[in-house]
Amino acid sequence: MTQPIAAILDRIDAGQPAALDRLSALLRIPSISTDPAHAGDCRAAAEWLAAELASLGFDASVRDTPGHPMVVAHGGDGPRHVLFYGHYDVQPVDPLALWDTPPFEPVIAGGAIRARGASDDKGQLMTFLEACRAWRDETGSLPCRVTVLLEGEEESGSPSLVPFLKENAAELRAEIALICDTGLHDGRLPAIVTQLRGMLGEEITVTGPEMDLHSGQYGGPAMNPIRVLTRILGGLHDGTGRVTIPGFYDGVGAPPDAVLADWEALGFQEEAFLGAVGLSVPAGEEGYSALEQLWSRPTAEINGIEGGYTGAGFKTVLPSRARAKVSFRLVGGQDPERLRVAFRDWVLSQMPGDCRAEFAGHGGAPASAMAVDHPAFEAARAALGEEWGIEAAFVGGGGSIPIAGHFQTILGMDSMLTGFARDDDRIHSPNEKYDLESFHKGARSWARILGKLA
């Protein structure tokens, strides 16, 4: 089949206003997966996407799970077969007061579209659908077999994902998975991710006295659970930024010299990266660059803490409970479930006799290393180079996209991750946005990648 790629790209260029209208329609659906009140919105987003895929000629369906539904669609034909993965759910919007405009009323301004999910991941997944649309409009079909899997629980620990992959393995297996949930390097270089950190989430509740107490009546003799929690979590890092949990670094290796040399060549601007968010000193382990801290070193972070009286004024209360959410980013061979046990043991070993700790787990996934020798990587590198006029970089990733690991272990399939987000997209924060250039050139990039893969 002759590939009329120039005509396909022209179609994408001409279709931008309509493409932005479609993206806006999807962004208007408040599909916050972690909040049960938005379950109906998650289903609405899945149905919207299934209808969209059907309109592109896919055989598309919304598949129920015990949680939010999956969208599965099949289209195209030919000897090559790829699986595209994205997620339609979004993060919560709090603090709402810091948004310049309502998070689910998309606004186009300053060369970007602003809304919750604009970058993570609705804008990104729509670049792939827009590429499919252009191929179909120009050629009547897709250049290869394409299966699409869109998840609705990525932002809430993906509880239904593994069972769904297991139950539908034969239907979903392809030659390679294409995942669009990452970004341009340094906001300018197209990038293919070759390694990702894993994740482990834990919630800890410390209970001391049976009821809230008055600090005049009990202050001194009564153990304050906030004191216990801050003492324990305040010791999570030593003075050099290393995590103090015994065995935490088991399985952590150094990247090969060649990889480190590649990273060095990226010319990563540490000062600019930190300066963009008002910081200046890499806060991770001493002796590592910010890029190494982000891509090759594990972390422990307190993502939330609460206890006692936090309203206006003052209340001299000794609270009954204090609570924190702690997460770990994992690298190399760190085993999430072993670390979960190690963390809990470490906390419990420091609990005073009068307090008790309860734990709740929030998902865990090991780090991933990609199969960079798969032909899809060179195809994508070439396509991205043509589109962006600069050679695409092989980079690490600080985030966690457990799906790549699941595709490997459950479907025996490698993944190729690329995407067009920028560091200043404020994903998970107020005023999330996606640059119009990312949306436009992202669709063009996928159109080219599909052509090369075919």
Next chain:
Amino acid sequence: MTQPIAAILDRIDAGQPAALDRLSALLRIPSISTDPAHAGDCRAAAEWLAAELASLGFDASVRDTPGHPMVVAHGGDGPRHVLFYGHYDVQPVDPLALWDTPPFEPVIAGGAIRARGASDDKGQLMTFLEACRAWRDETGSLPCRVTVLLEGEEESGSPSLVPFLKENAAELRAEIALICDTGLHDGRLPAIVTQLRGMLGEEITVTGPEMDLHSGQYGGPAMNPIRVLTRILGGLHDGTGRVTIPGFYDGVGAPPDAVLADWEALGFQEEAFLGAVGLSVPAGEEGYSALEQLWSRPTAEINGIEGGYTGAGFKTVLPSRARAKVSFRLVGGQDPERLRVAFRDWVLSQMPGDCRAEFAGHGGAPASAMAVDHPAFEAARAALGEEWGIEAAFVGGGGSIPIAGHFQTILGMDSMLTGFARDDDRIHSPNEKYDLESFHKGARSWARILGKLA
């Protein structure tokens, strides 16, 4: 003047149902001083009390302040002159869900009256007004000159109190102040407080990155303000429970052996005291009994902490800010304003370069020692002994009643503190109550004390 004390006490006994009706009317007014939405309720409580005092023959008035108003009333005559102090404002009611009945709909059950403020301090201040009522009903007057001062900001740092005392010093000065905001010792012994701890409140906000960040995108290089706050506050105590702020113990002395012997003689049941709230190990400084930790040792407590995502589920956020409320109970000669500076310096000395700390002060008052050789103390001890059939104890107090210090420094007047609350009154907590016995025998106690003082 002959003192028909038996007839006066009979009047109190016979008048209990009407007295409880009056107390209930006062408890129905939600005079939460810390919440600006309840400013009108605070004024309503002041007006209710002024009308009540006027009905007892006092020359009573509601006096405006920049905050909630004061009630001032003058009654009786004769050579002796006492000032009675109480407060009509109450603590917030949260968490509302834990109340068995609505906090401002008083319920009499189980030998007690349950409502916010029942014990702290509306029930207590009404014991004095009921004693005045009985004296007046029986004798047509009061046995001595009585000035009444009722404050509406005790639970919110008393911002208007010092200026008001200064402006009205001549009107308010008496031979001694009577303060009814303390309790029975161990729920059974009438007690006169001879020393009280002081208080210092501080609020600290740590800011790291300019905006909330994603822990995958920035985890490692970006400093997390919750990590900073927990590390600093987690070091507030050493392994023996001592506060680590340099100079914190300056001015802290040991009580005289005679005082310690008095305390020893109280037979304080440490196990029962802690067991009542589900604890068993005194959590203060090693080497001190629970009673010493409560009455003669200073404390540092984290009363509230918040930062990051604390809702349902998980959000891998690195927040821009974290915040805590910290208070100190002070003893002996500890200087609150010097300690405020020491605390802030101690925090700032531990701040990483990339974070900044902001502070807000929430009141400060030194510890108080009472003039136990003033004749009012022996009068009260004798009166309480007659009423309760057991010798009244001289005790310490773990709480802070800054008013006693202000009466001393501004009006040059000593204070005598006694009261009838019990440890299980749940002041500042849901289901606050005041025992009917406390209310009844409290009024009888004040009637006797007024008689002895005259």
